[in-house]
Amino acid sequence: MSPADSSEQSTADVTREFRAARDFLVAHREDYETAYRDFNWPRFERFNWARDWFDALAVEQPEVAALTIVEEDGEVNSRTYAEMAEQSRKVAGWLTEAGLKPGDRVLIVLGNTVPLWEIMLGCIRAGAVMIPATTLLTDADLADRITRGSVRAVVASSTEAGRYAGIADHCIRVAVGASVEGWLRYDDAATYDGPVPEVDTAADDSLLLYFTSGTTSQPKLVEHTQVSYPVGHLSTMYWIGLQPGDVHLNVSSPGWAKHSWSNVFAPWNAGATVFLYNYTRFDAEKMLRVLQTYGVTTFCAPPTVWRMLIQADLSAVKVQIRECISAGEPLNPEVIEQVRTAWDITIRDGYGQTETTAQIGNPPGQPLKLGSMGRPLPGYSIALIDPATDEIGDDGEISIELAPAPVPLMRGYRDARELTDEVMRGGYYHTGDVASRDEDGYITYVGRSDDVFKASDYRISPFELESVLIEHPAVAEAAVVPSPDPVRLAVPKAYVVLAAGHQPSRELAGEILQFCREHLAPYKRIRRIEFAELPKTIPGKIRRVELRADEASKVESGSGGEHTYDEADFKEG
Structure with a gap:
């Protein structure tokens, strides 16, 4: 495969080129050698994922569920691809009418509720820059994000609106839920019947800003473009093994990059259904019943969840799961073995960062080595660089070659040029993680080169x-x-x-x-x-x-x- 000349590409051309890259990876999902050798990132001058890809799927498979959310009490909310596309057009027009302009930054602080996905697609259409944030943030965290993120609009649950008094008064404020004085009511977007903006975004226009924990006094602000996550998550789609028609459940909270990875871009790149189960407190028995009842075919969960699941009787549940994924840190061999014994499925590990998509992984159908994250994924060239000598070898810091830089790599840390230059030095992006590589090319994580650590799968x-x-x-x-x-x-x-x-x-x-x-x-x-x-x-x-x-x-x-x-x-x- 080779990327086409995109100098005068129409929407149809862009869609066709993106589809070719997607279909190549789907076709070679169990042929790692061919996929890694022959895949090239599609590269565009203009790209808008909502228009150039999601809308095409909405035409091709209008009745397929794009999103299904099951609540703890059994209530089910679902939207087809056609419904999601139509509502996101209304959201884009409604927000534009409210004063939102291309390039404006939108802080989105919502749980796993249907409006989250509608608003994200609407923002992409409108050319807005999204700042997803967890609902667990403190008031000080929110104020910091609004200030440093130069936020123009805030979207939050109406029950949380009071937390923004005095810090978001200058913003367009959208309340999801009941009416709140001084805030726009999100439900009104459903009746919008005005013009719909179709912003012709450049490929290198900003799309996402993620605040991520670091060792400095303030969280870093990771900047992604219109292509780095939407196109870049083709590697994540490949690692998971997603196919058109899959029902994909990923256990992740909104506001963290992994949520966009596996609850937005990767499954919708594949034309799959994003499936969510909302719970107040994790219950292994209930989760297993959901997996069985709703025909989940691909399942991604952090190690903490896997360790809880094996406390239940997995063999008593008849699942349709084809692919099981874990990420965050290596799983204990006994956990992998218990799942394999009960379901005849091997949990596959992978590695990536907020700054990238899935870089390293064990794709479907490949031999696994317990404890290893796998091999570099299609589109990524990985070097291990000795932090002391800068020599490339079989042990060292996981680093991505920048000649050329892969599409999924972040643009940089916003408003932190020195920090960006530091991690991009010497022709490589330096992840800050140390690993070793064996004679078969399998990479095993060793540890973080700084002091950031994970607790319950959150970076601290x-x-x-x-x-x-x-x-x-x-x-x-x-x-x-x-x-x-x-x-x-x-x-x-x-x-x-x-x-x-x-x-x-x-x-x-x-x-x-x-x-x-x-x-x-x-x-x-x-x-x-x-x-x-x-x-x-x-x-x-x-x-x-x-x-x-x-x-x-x-x-x-x-x-x-x-x-x-x-x-x-x-x-x-």
Whole structure:
């Protein structure tokens, strides 16, 4: 395959070129060697995914479900491709009439509800730049995103509208749900009958901005274009093994990049159904019943969910699942084996970042090596670079070749040129993750080169948590590290040095943990605390590597420091 000259491509030409790339990967879904050798990214000068691809699917398969959401009480909401396309046109026109212009930034803070997908498609049509955000954000987080994101419009649940008072007064405000004074009512978009904008977006126009945790004082702002995610997630589609007509369930929360990966672009690139199950608290038995009842064919879940699922009797459930996927960190071999025994399906791992799409993975039909993330996916050329010598070998930092840069790679970190230059140095994009490659080309993740860690599949920046801790008057200094946990993989633990005049005690530990509960989003909650001195380098930098090793040793041996406390020691406030 080779990309066509896009200098004068019509919508039909663009659709045809995109389809050719999609169909090539679908046709070679179990022929990795051919797919990797012969695939080339389609490259366009102008591209609008809603117009150039989704609308084509809406014409070809109007009655196929594009989205199905099952609620905990059994209520089912579903939209066909034709219905989704039509409503998104109305949304685009309605928002434009309200004052939204191409290039304006829209903060979208919604759960898994039908309007989320309608609004995202509408924003793409209108040429707006989306900033998806989790509903778990604190008020301070929201204010930061509105300010640093230069937000022009906010879309949120009407029940959350009060949180935006004083921080979004200058924005177009859209409330999903009941009417809110001063806000547009989203339901009114359904009756819009005015002109529909069809913005002819350039391929390199901005489409998405994602705030992602880092080790600096503020989350990084990852910028993606009209093609980097919509076209780039062809690699994700290939890794998952999605085919037209699939029913794909991905366990992920809106606002995180993985939600766009596997709940928007990858399945709709394939012409599949995006399937969601909304629950208040995860219940393995209920999830298994949903998988069986609604004929889910492809299933992606983080390791935490897989570890919970195997606690149930998998063999008692007759599923139609063809592909099982996991991402986030390597799964335990026993989990993979239990699923294989019960369903005769092997869970396949993969790797990617907010800054990219799926880069490395085990696609369908390929030999797997337990613990390995797989091999580079079609369209990606991966090098492992020694951080100390810059030599390319079989061990080192996972890096993407930039000659040329693959379509899915982010444009860069918005308003952070130095940071962008740093990760794009030397002709490679440097992921910050370290891995090893074996003689067969399989890549195994080793660890993060900085201190960001995952807890319950959310990325946690120690700096953000430490910044809150030191706001407490009794805390002089703090360091946060992952504490191993059998279900969540890890939970945040804080090593705390007390300010003068304060002594370690159970009461003070409870007070500090409560303080953190009040000032941090739930997924960032500090769950363990220890009063101790911090190991430091000669220049005074905290050696978190020592603290991580210390904590891992304590958990393994079942011992604790003299002044160690767990949130379980305290009643919920």
